[in-house]
Amino acid sequence: MDRIRITGGNALRGIIPISGAKNAALPLMIASLLTSDTLTLENVPHLADVEGLMRILGNHGVDIAVNGRRERQENDYSRTIHFTCRTIADTTAPYELVSKMRASFWVIGPLLAREGRARVSLPGGCAIGTRPVDLFLEALTALGADIEIDGGYVNATAPKGGLLGARYRFPKVSVGATHVMMMAATLANGTTVIENAAREPEALDLANCLNAMGAKISGAGTKTITVEGVASLSGARHRVLPDRIETGTYAMAVAMTGGDVTLEGTDAALLETALDTLRQTGAEITATETGLRIVRTGDRIMPVDVVTEPFPGFPTDLQAQFMALMTRSSGVSHITETIFENRFMHVQELARLGARISLSGQMARVEGVSRLKGAPVMATDLRASVSLVIAGLAAEGETVVNRVYHLDRGFERLEEKLTRCGALVERVSE
Template structure:
């Protein structure tokens, strides 16, 4: 069976370059549909979710080519499937149902075509992840929705979306991105109150403004989009992936050692490095990246809360839990984004970890001195990476199946960790 085999108990030493951001690249690829000209997306990660998204763009009639430094996207040039007919196509299949980020095609296709039919998007099984915020926001902009036979259909009333003042009751990244994608093509101004502040939202705004859109308040919780500006060709470099950088940072804490994460976006990682230093790591930033050193057993974190940016990211909660199983003392984690993100607790307990789940939101971890190697199954992306980290921190050999989940967000986690001295291979 395909999986990842690793030998634990080896301190990490070395440096590794951090790949481009998955969560920034996918909505930017969707945004390329909003212009008729060529877009060059550099530093785009070669991961499974990006390959799925490229497949979707090609189905919509785009010419998409991988180049040495990224992706070239030309909408509407495939004569067999012109993008102007995209509204007549049903967005179905594994590329939609297996990837949550396919939902950002909703705003992009409404902006380009005026209507779209698609299956409900999927992704990792880590909670209900409703899309009601997306739907209510787009309804305010003049979009009608209907659902039948598992398909979601959306159509713009009166032929054109209009600007609106939209208040998000929760700073949803996906909803903010869908509103932005629709708003740049809508008539008039759209104001988003309570917008997500994640760096990936900022990256989308930067790409859209590079194409000619006018967006005010970038990086803040209130965004103002001046709609219906002509969009043109641009070249944009995707920022490095803060979640991948955080994963390798926690790997160093769990295994001990010293690593240099080149091109790590440390400016976006203040909450992460704060927690790392509380656990006993030394974090030093420079123009080259982020240097991490940990020479002793990690210290427990009395209370770790996940939250929207600039809080501690939910995507790193699982890897933090994996490392805290070996920390000195008792830690408590409060998960505030997804209600079912403690799925790795059972396999970790199988390695000797002491974890008590109070409910779907709280976990108490009493650190143990040693974990034992085990055979484990990854069931979702970030939890899979966490199991790899647990295996590296354990004594003996571990084997993690479900590698395809991990490949959704990591270009080559085995190669990267080997560059840091880990004994790990894909088999």
């Protein structure tokens, strides 16, 4: 099993290219199930989750060509992948595939819309909370689907003649459930109105792609999305938006270590709240022609309180990274997690590096320390793993991060990008 070895103490200086967003690429890939034509996606990142989803889509009959060929391209950050699903080969998404990645459960929407039936295993994924599928199933039920859970599988059947447009209000904001309902509604009979919808940029990106395929979606990016069902969708070409979580992660790494880094190919509008928060810590952030420039020249990191919220609030996917930054602040900060009930598993690992963090329910009190000291640590989930890397970059001595397969799920060539900016980071294989 691979490990990441970090020798801390170096300021980051240089250029880091920002990859396409994992959280946008996955639903876009799944949308290929809605059409018999080819969906071409540009700027698709090299990630374990993307590779895993390609295997799942292949199981359903999707033919996949990477950069016009079937083999993986290793020398290019930006991949173009062509997805063609002439016919659905199988409407079952088996446990052995779905259990490895939660987002793969989302195939239930397109399968149900196009074929009228789907049998999908209940999902797995990171252990950061229960994250039930109730919202997904209630949304599909509102569209007329008959849902039955049996033997760990969700069996869904559409009415004869297809799904039916409906008005549905989510009891709580869910990005995944918004994706699924929006995709299913594109082929439903009539008009669907989704209230209390997720406003995340990834939901808007999916809507833009679906519209390019012939869907009729309006209001994406707001709390109310309207979908007028169409008889069929065609192929399209779409570019995956930049990864705002990767952007925020590297911005926090620069704030942690000091230095001057330009994040190329990203957009400040995707994470304004997080960037404003980062500015309060003392980082200087300016827009450039190619992306964002992050600079921190001062010795002090100012403490800032944070509450995670759905977009446009502070992202839960940046909570662990920001906590790592606050471990070196010049005071006390409070971080409140409102999205997931079990997303503080990185606290004990940060403590191994010398962090002073105490928990009270869903709030963490972080008392900044003057120094962190390298130690062996263990990644527990995707975002927690990169928080340990950020802490290790500023720690004295050597930090070894175990279970880096979590990192590979969501960060493309992390050690290479950091090394190019002066960090001492290497992957070690046992």
